[in-house]
Amino acid sequence: MTPTLITETKPEDWTYISEGGATIVFSYRRPHNVQFSDHVLRLRKVAHGSSDNTLLDTNSEQPDDPMIAFQENIISKLVPSEFLPSFVMVVLDEDWLRSLVILRDGDRPAERRQTDQIDVRRTKGVLATDLIGGMPIAMEIKPKWGFLPTEYHLSPETVALKTRTCRFCMHTSLRVEQGAVDTTYCPLDLFSSDDTRVRKALGALWAGWYESNGSLNNLRFFVQGGMIKPDDDHSVQLLAHFFTTDGSTDVQNLRQSFTSVLAQALLDSPVLSLLSTLQRTLDVLDVEGLSKLYTQTLPDLPYNGLGSSVPDPSMDEWKDFVRIYHSDYHSWNHTVPNPRHLRHYLMAYLLSATFKDCSIIISPKSTQVGSFDVTIIDVDIKSMDRLGKWERLDRKIVEHYKSSGSQRRCIDSQRVTQLGCTRL
Ligand SMILES: O=P(O)(O)O[C@@H]1[C@@H](OP(=O)(O)O)[C@H](OP(=O)(O)O)[C@H](O)[C@H](OP(=O)(O)O)[C@H]1OP(=O)(O)O
Ligand SMILES: Nc1ncnc2c1ncn2[C@@H]1O[C@H](COP(=O)(O)OP(=O)(O)OP(=O)(O)O)[C@@H](O)[C@H]1O
Known part of the structure; x- marks a missing residue:
């Protein structure tokens, strides 16, 4: 060709x-x-x-x-x-x-x-x-981590925190201390498949977009192929034209219309549920469990951080991994991981990281008024040399959150049903 x-x-x-x-x-x-x-x-x-x-x-x-x-x-x-x-x-x-x-x-x-x-x-x-350029309007959401870890592999120091507050909310707390704009967005609301919670998440994403003047990367708007910012009146008029029947640029009205329209688009699509399933099933050990398995399996190696000097998988190894993921992987006893499976657990974690870091683009279907396409972008390969960074970042995020005294409760709808997600 x-x-x-x-x-x-x-x-x-x-x-x-x-x-x-x-x-x-x-x-x-x-x-x-x-x-x-x-x-x-x-x-x-x-x-x-x-x-x-x-x-x-x-x-x-x-x-x-x-x-x-x-x-x-x-x-x-x-x-x-x-x-x-x-x-x-x-x-x-x-x-x-x-x-x-x-x-x-x-x-x-x-x-x-x-x-x-x-x-x-x-x-x-x-x-x-x-997915953006030819569209009258397109929204980009970077949802991030859509699950809470299971307790099996967490240490006594982290288990209470990590099973109560999601990784994104803890990371936000650290970032805010480092000078970033705060956000009340919780990915577990967005991933919940529950209309009220999805609207709550979208409302928080909107507020984050508005208050940061579009600098947070979890929500972006594009009109006729160009990214728009909330401080540009013309841009807000274009949004109002799309989301409201009367073109009203009142911010509360616009936020309300945006959350209703997008909630429907996301609830109608299987994409978020698929992403959450991939993220959680590929990260079954948490980085703590992965690290434990790594040191137990390779006790004689000098410990220069998780995954140090582990070669990146070849494409054939990746293909093999996907075959295993679709067959035996789900029947392995992940509570007592087999050291023979170390490399596959490392690869699963890399793939999980890809799905934790991707974005989705939501744009109106040209064929059907009121319905939307939801497409996943940025599903790039992550390499083994990231594992050490993720291990250190995990520790830093949890230690900071512990010392902050915050106790936000985030609800993973696939695991727990009885508590609400509120910042305490
Ligand atoms: O570590 P995180 O969770 O902050 O994620 C990084 C992202 O930060 P975010 O949380 O979305 O603001 C970060 O996003 P930005 O470039 O900051 O928009 C990248 O996506 C980074 O991946 P890569 O280095 O491009 O492969 C991401 O790094 P990896 O975690 O995928 O290594
Ligand atoms: N197929 C596409 N159509 C239209 N716009 C796109 C497409 N793919 C990416 N973009 C736009 O380009 C931006 C950068 O692309 P992408 O997120 O893949 O880059 P990246 O460098 O891998 O990102 P990150 O640092 O978040 O990992 C996206 O956030 C999106 O706005």
């Missing part, structure tokens, strides 16, 4: 949509082109002054972006393809990318521009279904 070349388009044909820590995304606008229309271009970024890009040899063939094979072989075996954008490789060109930087760098947030840039030495990028 002849590869798709980015040079068949002009940099001016692409507009900036958004970016995360690793990728930057542009939407194709015009002229109509069967390969590019309704697609976004996903490009890898590189930190300013990083030595990473010197590792790339622009003269020899670079591998395809691993996100393509990972989605094709692994994620699509866990998530039905109707809930995923499609991906295809596109051949890049350094001069073309440099022109894109000159044209569009000014559209990026200043703090991102200070940190990183498009990696112009990459010769391959990814074209994906455009």
Whole structure:
């Protein structure tokens, strides 16, 4: 098959949509082109002054972006393809990318521009279904962790806390102390499948968006392909036009309409329930149990942190893992994990981390007024060298929360039913 070349388009044909820590995304606008229309271009970024890009040899063939094979072989075996954008490789060109930087760098947030840039030495990028650019409106939610851990593998010091307050709420408490904007959003409400609680979560996401002037990453709005902010009157008018019958820009009214419309869209979709199931079934030991299993299984290794010097899985190992996940994995006794399964438990945790960190895009279906598509994005591979960071972060979050004296009670609807989720 002849590869798709980015040079068949002009940099001016692409507009900036958004970016995360690793990728930057542009939407194709015009002229109509069967390969590019309704697609976004996903490009890898590189930190300013990083030595990473010197590792790339622009003269020899670079591998395809691993996100393509990972989605094709692994994620699509866990998530039905109707809930995923499609991906295809596109051949890049350094001069073309440099022109894109000159044209569009000014559209990026200043703090991102200070940190990183498009990696112009990459010769391959990814074209994906455009879930935002062609839409009159689209919402992006980063739901984060949708479950409470089981008590089996938790230490006496953490068990009470970790089975009462969810990881996101504890992390928020730490972040607020470090200067971040507070939010009352609790993912367990969003994942609850209960109308009242889903509305409560959406109300909190709206408040977080409004009060942080759109700087929190758990809710974003895009109108005609551009991200909008609450302090821009024109943007709020556009939102009001979509969500209310009378176009009223009264904030309470708008928040109310937003929560009603989105709650219905989320309750009608199986996506959140699927994400919560994947997150919890892939993280059955908690990072504490994983760490215990690791030290018990490899007692002679010097302990440089969980997963240190464990090689990343090959694609064949990932395929094998997914086969096991669909067969034996659920019959293993996870309360007494078998040391022989250590590598699979490590891989399960990495995959769980992918689903804890992904986002969903909600956009109106073009075919049916009042109904929405919900699609999962950012399901990238996480690598073994993250495990040590997650182990340390877990300890830091729990220690901070303990010392704060807070006792927020978060309800995991799949485990407990009798208590409410309130900040005490
Ligand atoms: O560690 P967390 O839970 O804060 O998650 C990180 C995210 O922070 P968030 O909580 O969403 O504000 C963080 O999000 P931002 O870039 O801050 O929007 C990343 O998604 C990061 O993953 P990666 O380094 O891009 O692979 C995420 O790191 P990993 O946990 O996936 O390593
Ligand atoms: N298929 C798509 N269509 C439209 N917009 C998209 C698409 N994929 C990603 N985006 C936009 O680009 C942003 C960055 O993409 P993504 O979240 O995959 O990057 P990342 O660097 O992996 O993020 P993170 O740092 O959160 O892990 C998203 O938050 C979303 O706004």
